[in-house]
Amino acid sequence: MTRHEIITGHVLSFTEDPFGIAPAASVTWHEALLIRDGTIIATGDLDTLRQQAPGATLTRHDGCLICPGFIDAHVHYPQTAIIASWGARLIDWLERYTFPEEMRFADPAHAAAAADRYFDLTLAHGTTTVSSFCTSNTASVEAFFTAARARGLRAAAGKTCMDRNAPPGLCDTAQSAYDDSAALIARWHGVDRLCYVITPRFAPTSSADQLAALGALWANHPDCLMQTHLSEQIEEIAWVAELFPKARDYLDVYETFGLLGDRALFGHAIHLTAREASRLSETGAALIHCPTSNSFIGSGLFDIGRRLAEGQRIGLATDTGGGSSFSMLRTMAAAYEIGQLTGTALHPAQLLWLATAGSARALHMGDRIGTIAPGMEADLVVLDLASTPAIATRHARADDIWDAIFPTIMMGDDRAIRDLRIMGQPLRTG
Structure with missing residues (x-):
């Protein structure tokens, strides 16, 4: 009717x-x-x-x-229960809070309850679309997409792949990361309003073999998005340089393994070199600004004026649970405050655009939402x-x-x- x-x-x-x-x-x-x-x-x-x-x-x-x-372009729904946890830098945050919490998502019942709770919270704040990292357990992806589909949402997510520098219970392998992700793409990508995102957590937790496997997977499924993290904290960048000594910089690690393109989403991207900024702009990849997370974990200030001048594609995100709020209103407010600190006073229209049309464009959904x-x-x-x-x-x-x-x-x-x-x-x- x-x-x-x-x-x-x-x-x-x-x-x-x-x-x-x-x-x-x-x-x-x-x-x-x-x-x-x-x-x-x-x-x-x-x-x-x-x-x-x-x-x-x-x-x-x-x-x-x-x-x-509102469209939240970078979240970690498994971190819902650990949001606003005290006193940690990025690597400490992962070891102290994130990894122990993500271990619990091997239990499908726990994953389902967490996904329902996450969507209840975000929808209450007016967010209708998210792009989420899940965990390395496929049950977490099944729970996310099941809950999103039940609510009729346009949503994106992927299994978080990592085969080193993480607890054994969370590590997969290069082959299992490829196989699990391929099976999830076949099951969920394009079903109703759902989109699969190929998801290496970040370079330090993936071996060269795994990054290569995920690059090959993306080449085989080019209509999928790819999401990861880039240049969030200074210590992280130094760690990447130690792990990949032949790379010109952090971004070069991803590019070497076929993980750079116009459907790539790079969370944070605060401390970019000139070369990285140039390549990101050339390829049309999206930078996802996570202002409450960047201040809460002490990562630094994303210079949105500078990035816009470079021609970067920019989305906005809460980065739950490193971010300290489920609200895109609070995230817009934080983006305004960080803009003030970096010399760019964002107009209300620009803030609303980042949380709606800008994030939709970053997610290649701007023709629909x-x-x-x-x-x-x-x-x-x-x-x-x-x-x-x-x-x-x-x-x-x-x-x-x-x-x-x-x-x-x-x-x-x-x-x-x-x-x-x-x-x-x-x-x-x-």
Whole structure:
């Protein structure tokens, strides 16, 4: 049965990249949008849309911001239970918190419960799409995709591959990494709204043989994404140099083994050499900015102004659980704060673009999600722009729409989520 619904509010539609023109000029505002069977059919004024679909259900969110569902381009869902753990640098974090927690995901029941809990938390914060690292146990991947599919989500994930510098219970081999990943691609890639991501954790935990195997796997499945970590901390970069002494730099390790291309996602990428920055831009790979993680673990400041000037493709992410929040609103606020520290004051339109259309572009999903326009999938979040007393106080003094939105970006949390739609439907649980 065909179902039409009109939703009213401040409907935000990106028509341009706000980093390429005056940010406010990148957006067109509409009074309402029309959805039919999970797809956005039209945007415009309410009377026109009523004439176009006279029997449509009307849902009013007047005064609220209606924008694409948030897209979190780099997460570790198995780290949900260890988020905000105290006092560790990257390598210490892995050994003290991450590896012990990931050992538990060999139990399918534990993995299923963790996946359900993760999606409950992220959806409550308005996030409708994520790209997640799982663990080296295939049960963790099965749990993630099962939970995402039950909720009707567009989601991406992969088995985290590592065959050294990790506990034996988490290590696979070059061959098993290839075989397990290939089997998971055959089972899940392209099913409903799901996408498989080839996932070496990072160079220190994969041997040359394993990286070569995963490069060969990607060559055999070029429509998959590939995600890993790059230049997160200074100590990590030095460790990579010791492990791969013939490499010109950190990025060269991945490139040598066929793990660099326009469908590659590199988390963090803070401390890049000039050569690395040039190659990343040339190949069209995406850099995923993880601001709360970078500050929480003390990794450094991602210089977004510099990276944009280089022509880099950039997405935004919480990096749960090294990141200290499940909220993309908090992540946008942290990106603003780090931008201030590096000399780039990000406009609210630019922050929202990074969390929606920018991350969709990084994930090669920009033709389906990330923007409100006819033909796009209707993953939507509705934000109450006066959700708390503090935000309402500032909102009352707003001079324009951007002045009204910015306090919610900086101070908002799950209380700001008035409504959430997955393919046009109110959120359903798994």
